[in-house]
Amino acid sequence: MTNSWATFGADLHLETTGAAGLRAGLMDALRDAVRTGRLAPGTRLPSSRNLAADLGIARNTVADAYAELVAEGWLTARQGSGTRVAQRAEPRRPAPRVPPVRPVRARSAHNLMPGTPDLSSFPRAEWLKATRRALTVAPNDAFGYGDPRGRVELRTALAGYLARARGVYADPERIVVCAGFVQALKLLGSVLRKRRIREVAVESYGLDVHWRLLADAGLHMPCLTVDGDGARTGELAALRGAGAVLLTPAHQFPTGTPLHPDRRAAVVDWARATGGLILEDDYDGEFRYDRQPVGALQGLDPERVVHLGTTSKSLAPGLRLGWMVLPESLMREMTDAKGFSDWSSSALEQLTLAEFIESGAYDRHVRAMRLRYRRRRDELVAVLAQRAPSIRVSGIAAGLHAVLELPEGGEASALRAAAWQGLAVEGLSRFRHPDAEPGRDALVIGYGTPTDSAWAGALDALVRVLA
Amino acid sequence: MTNSWATFGADLHLETTGAAGLRAGLMDALRDAVRTGRLAPGTRLPSSRNLAADLGIARNTVADAYAELVAEGWLTARQGSGTRVAQRAEPRRPAPRVPPVRPVRARSAHNLMPGTPDLSSFPRAEWLKATRRALTVAPNDAFGYGDPRGRVELRTALAGYLARARGVYADPERIVVCAGFVQALKLLGSVLRKRRIREVAVESYGLDVHWRLLADAGLHMPCLTVDGDGARTGELAALRGAGAVLLTPAHQFPTGTPLHPDRRAAVVDWARATGGLILEDDYDGEFRYDRQPVGALQGLDPERVVHLGTTSKSLAPGLRLGWMVLPESLMREMTDAKGFSDWSSSALEQLTLAEFIESGAYDRHVRAMRLRYRRRRDELVAVLAQRAPSIRVSGIAAGLHAVLELPEGGEASALRAAAWQGLAVEGLSRFRHPDAEPGRDALVIGYGTPTDSAWAGALDALVRVLA
Numbered sequence: 053m054t055n056s057w058a059t060f061g062a063d064l065h066l067e068t069t070g071a072a073g074l075r076a077g078l079m080d081a082l083r084d085a086v087r088t089g090r091l092a093p094g095t096r097l098p099s100s101r102n103l104a105a106d107l108g109i110a111r112n113t114v115a116d117a118y119a120e121l122v123a124e125g126w127l128t129a130r131q132g133s134g135t136r137v138a139q140r141a142e143p144r145r146p147a148p149r150v151p152p153v154r155p156v157r158a159r160s161a162h163n164l165m166p167g168t169p170d171l172s173s174f175p176r177a178e179w180l181k182a183t184r185r186a187l188t189v190a191p192n193d194a195f196g197y198g199d200p201r202g203r204v205e206l207r208t209a210l211a212g213y214l215a216r217a218r219g220v221y222a223d224p225e226r227i228v229v230c231a232g233f234v235q236a237l238k239l240l241g242s243v244l245r246k247r248r249i250r251e252v253a254v255e256s257y258g259l260d261v262h263w264r265l266l267a268d269a270g271l272h273m274p275c276l277t278v279d280g281d282g283a284r285t286g287e288l289a290a291l292r293g294a295g296a297v298l299l300t301p302a303h304q305f306p307t308g309t310p311l312h313p314d315r316r317a318a319v320v321d322w323a324r325a326t327g328g329l330i331l332e333d334d335y336d337g338e339f340r341y342d343r344q345p346v347g348a349l350q351g352l353d354p355e356r357v358v359h360l361g362t363t364s365k366s367l368a369p370g371l372r373l374g375w376m377v378l379p380e381s382l383m384r385e386m387t388d389a390k391g392f393s394d395w396s397s398s399a400l401e402q403l404t405l406a407e408f409i410e411s412g413a414y415d416r417h418v419r420a421m422r423l424r425y426r427r428r429r430d431e432l433v434a435v436l437a438q439r440a441p442s443i444r445v446s447g448i449a450a451g452l453h454a455v456l457e458l459p460e461g462g463e464a465s466a467l468r469a470a471a472w473q474g475l476a477v478e479g480l481s482r483f484r485h486p487d488a489e490p491g492r493d494a495l496v497i498g499y500g501t502p503t504d505s506a507w508a509g510a511l512d513a514l515v516r517v518l519a
Numbered sequence: 520m521t522n523s524w525a526t527f528g529a530d531l532h533l534e535t536t537g538a539a540g541l542r543a544g545l546m547d548a549l550r551d552a553v554r555t556g557r558l559a560p561g562t563r564l565p566s567s568r569n570l571a572a573d574l575g576i577a578r579n580t581v582a583d584a585y586a587e588l589v590a591e592g593w594l595t596a597r598q599g600s601g602t603r604v605a606q607r608a609e610p611r612r613p614a615p616r617v618p619p620v621r622p623v624r625a626r627s628a629h630n631l632m633p634g635t636p637d638l639s640s641f642p643r644a645e646w647l648k649a650t651r652r653a654l655t656v657a658p659n660d661a662f663g664y665g666d667p668r669g670r671v672e673l674r675t676a677l678a679g680y681l682a683r684a685r686g687v688y689a690d691p692e693r694i695v696v697c698a699g700f701v702q703a704l705k706l707l708g709s710v711l712r713k714r715r716i717r718e719v720a721v722e723s724y725g726l727d728v729h730w731r732l733l734a735d736a737g738l739h740m741p742c743l744t745v746d747g748d749g750a751r752t753g754e755l756a757a758l759r760g761a762g763a764v765l766l767t768p769a770h771q772f773p774t775g776t777p778l779h780p781d782r783r784a785a786v787v788d789w790a791r792a793t794g795g796l797i798l799e800d801d802y803d804g805e806f807r808y809d810r811q812p813v814g815a816l817q818g819l820d821p822e823r824v825v826h827l828g829t830t831s832k833s834l835a836p837g838l839r840l841g842w843m844v845l846p847e848s849l850m851r852e853m854t855d856a857k858g859f860s861d862w863s864s865s866a867l868e869q870l871t872l873a874e875f876i877e878s879g880a881y882d883r884h885v886r887a888m889r890l891r892y893r894r895r896r897d898e899l900v901a902v903l904a905q906r907a908p909s910i911r912v913s914g915i916a917a918g919l920h921a922v923l924e925l926p927e928g929g930e931a932s933a934l935r936a937a938a939w940q941g942l943a944v945e946g947l948s949r950f951r952h953p954d955a956e957p958g959r960d961a962l963v964i965g966y967g968t969p970t971d972s973a974w975a976g977a978l979d980a981l982v983r984v985l986a
Contacts, residue, residue, distance in 0.1 A: 083686065116810075120810075120814065123777065123813050123814075124686065124814040124815075124816075124819070125783030125784050125787065126818075126819065128784075138780075139784075140784060140787055140788055140791070140819070167664075168663055171660060171662040171663050172659045174659075174662045176657075179867075180651055183647065183650050184647055188643075192638040192639045192970065194837055195835035196635055196837055197635065197836045198837060216543075219546070219550065219591065221554070231861035231862070231864075231865075232861060232862055234860070234861055234862045235860065235861040235862075238860055268859060310590065313589050313591070313592045313595065313605075316591065316592030317592050317606075317607060320607055321607055324607070346587070346590050346591060347546075347588075347590075347591040349591075349592070351554075351591070352593065352607070353607075368663070369663055369664045370663055370664070370665060370866035370867065371662075371865055371866070372863065372864065372865045372866075373865075392728075392732060392735060393860070393861075394697075394698035394699060394705070394860075394861070395698070395699055395702075395839065397698075397839065398698075398837070398839045398865055398868055399837035399838070400646075400868070401865055401867070401868060
């Protein structure tokens with residue numbers, strides 16, 4: 053017996069010192085032995101005195117390890133029968149092994165996928181400064197369970213910023229801070245469903261992840277045709293069941309046009325007449341190049357529009373910080389929904405963003421990025437005019453992406469060519485709603501995505517695909 | 520007309536300079552006038568030339584402001600009819616105003632509510648250091664849309680920490696980082712419900728917010744009697760419908776006892792025999808005073824136990840950082856659920872926590888807090904022994920709270936006395952499951968909650984309540 057038990061000591065003496073370390077090491081070794089079946093259920097263990105002698109360690113260390121493992125349920129200690137490996141039911145056969153979840157897309161040499169800003173531009177030093185200030189001035193209660201709506205410091209900073217930069221009619225009492233647009237839509241979907249709304253109209257081009265979020269909440273999604281003036285909001289009148297509509301008014305995603313003023317008016321009229329809600333996805337409202345940004349739709353009727361924004365395009369998606377400016381009538385339900393989803397967003401990051409905005413660093417960063425993206429857009433347009441002059445470029449007044457119109461059937465062949473060039477890029481059809489009419493062939497080019505140093509190579513690869 | 524229009528200029532000249540500022544100011548003034556009804560729908564605006572002259576600003580500034588407001592839907596510009604305030608449907612009467620959502624509890628002079636650590640102890644300087652390191656070493660892709668499971672750096676750090684400190688059988692591939700325990704339970708509830716599970720057994724004492732989360736997912740919650748050895752897990756055999764059980768094995772909340780080894784074995788046997796899941800809420804496993812922490816139940820059967828932990832007690836609830844160590848069979852569903860809830864948790868805070876753990880700062884902080892809380896516990900016990908010797912104190916081997924047993928009927932009168940003393944404290948009945956048998960009278964004292972400077976006063980107030 054001595055030999056078989058002494059093997060438990062092999063690992064111990066190598067790695068640990070002190071009674072606590074030896075005890076932990078012995079416990080690990082015994083747990084492993086039980087787990088792997090080396091020690092069968094019911095096996096009687098040597099007395100602590102004997103095992104201690106075998107291992108050359110103090111008896112108390114062994115006795116303590118035994119006691120812990122009894123408390124944890126690995127061993128049993130019964131009067132008269134000593135210490136034994138616990139009897140336990142056979143485990144059920146584990147389910148077949150699921151392959152580890154990994155990002156689906158293989159690495160490409162060049163990346164012009166839309167939807168992500170230039171991640172190398174994240175203002176690390178400025179963000180650290182804001183973090184330092186936030187950690188210095190935060191009251192103790194910031195570290196506790198806080199208001200589900202978010203910290204008042206951030207809601208106040210956002211109200212000021214959104215009024216100034218986006219024409220939002222904002223009141224800190226009407227803002228709920230959330231973890232990006234995904235969470236906002238998830239929470240809105242659940243609240244709409246609880247209100248017995250069954251349909252939310254969407255644009256005929258958009259992101260399938262958003263549609264899936266609404267579908268998960270049990271909502272149906274009839275779609276509004278998107279044309280050169282944005283979504284045809286007049287079609288809402290024919291959708292009797294729709295209790296809300298999800299729109300990208302400042303810059304339709306992905307076609308890139310702002311919603312026509314008449315259609316802005318029409319959707320507000322629809323909301324007023326039917327009591328419907330407008331969900332305004334203002335995902336890249338800051339980035340307009342050829343004139344001032346188009347103001348938010350929300351200002352037209354703050355009681356009927358939910359204004360949704362994030363830092364995902366302006367700073368980084370990895371921050372997972374977003375906000376909802378809500379009608380009064382939704383505040384209680386949405387605050388509850390947020391609280392019962394994750395209680396609140398991280399207080400420290402909220403305070404950091406508040407500092408970042410109030411110090412002017414946010415405005416400076418947005419201005420600098422606007423110049424950078426605008427330069428890239430101009431280069432894209434110029435290079436295509438020169439080297440692929442038959443391609444029409446659209447949706448370029450704003451945002452981080454452009455649409456390149458292709459001849460009929462051109463999308464599939466361009467995507468094949470892109471794969472050969474190691475260029476990650478999306479076709480427009482990828483963003484088409486399942487109920488939408490078949491549409492034009494096009495590529496959606498995320499010119500905001502590459503780092504500055506990767507941009508020239510990506511642009512070159514794109515030209516090779518299209519030439 | 521000149522006069523009425525010139526009033527729009529009053530605010531402008533005071534606050535703004537430059538064409539951009541003047542345009543923004545004029546736009547704000549016009550939006551306000553439309554919103555408040557001062558400018559009725561259909562009203563024709565003066566020509567840009569005339570208004571510019573009235574206001575003493577450049578004509579282009581007015582023309583630009585008009586164009587923006589047309590784009591935004593506030594104004595219309597029709598050939599031959601000039602610029603007018605847009606016609607819009609009458610707004611529906613807004614819903615009755617909901618009072619602002621505020622924390623329910625009024626401020627008390629003394630706070631011994633359970634569930635929160637000493638917020639003044641948050642290690643601000645060490646956390647800033649970890650943030651600096653995280654911001655320095657983070658790869659660019661950390662700022663993008665990441666793995667819904669969380670950053671691999673944090674999952675690796677957690678796997679090491681949990682194995683070492685809590686006896687968890689942990690693999691970074693089996694961890695999902697989440698926004699605290701609330702989100703974990705919310706996501707688990709939705710996944711269990713999708714698996715057609717209708718009942719989750721809970722302990723007869725616990726937190727109503729957790730029960731509400733499960734109820735929101737559509738789950739019923741039969742309860743297991745809690746006694747001096749924790750939850751009677753043997754009762755699971757009689758609950759035919761229960762597909763899972765939520766437990767606090769290391770330190771029952773709020774009664775404070777560890778789950779008896781036989782009951783640990785019984786619940787694992789139940790899970791194996793029925794295919795049920797055990798949800799292990801390890802909320803304060805780090806804080807054990809009289810011997811080593813009781814290891815996690817999860818180690819006994821990693822394929823049947825979901826181990827749930829957070830930084831809410833060890834660092835701060837405001838961080839909203841938690842983790843789930845999952846059976847292989849739940850990985851795909853839970854990763855999906857997290858992704859469709861908020862995509863992922865904040866990458867920067869994840870990297871910061873990873874640095875905090877790997878640098879040893881987490882262990883140091885937990886050790887320091889364990890000493891601090893232990894000292895408070897000892898003071899609580901000593902003071903009560905001296906000044907309220909009839910009160911039995913229980914559940915004190917671990918954690919941040921204690922249970923003070925009171926004579927029958929004593930709870931309500933103690934709570935009334937506490938209110939008079941300005942002492943915020945909870946009665947045990949507050950934590951009793953609605954289906955549970957009526958139980959003993961007691962107070963649950965969160966001795967971890969006050970700051971060091973507030974502790975003596977709070978303890979004194981408690982003694983006055985009990986004496």
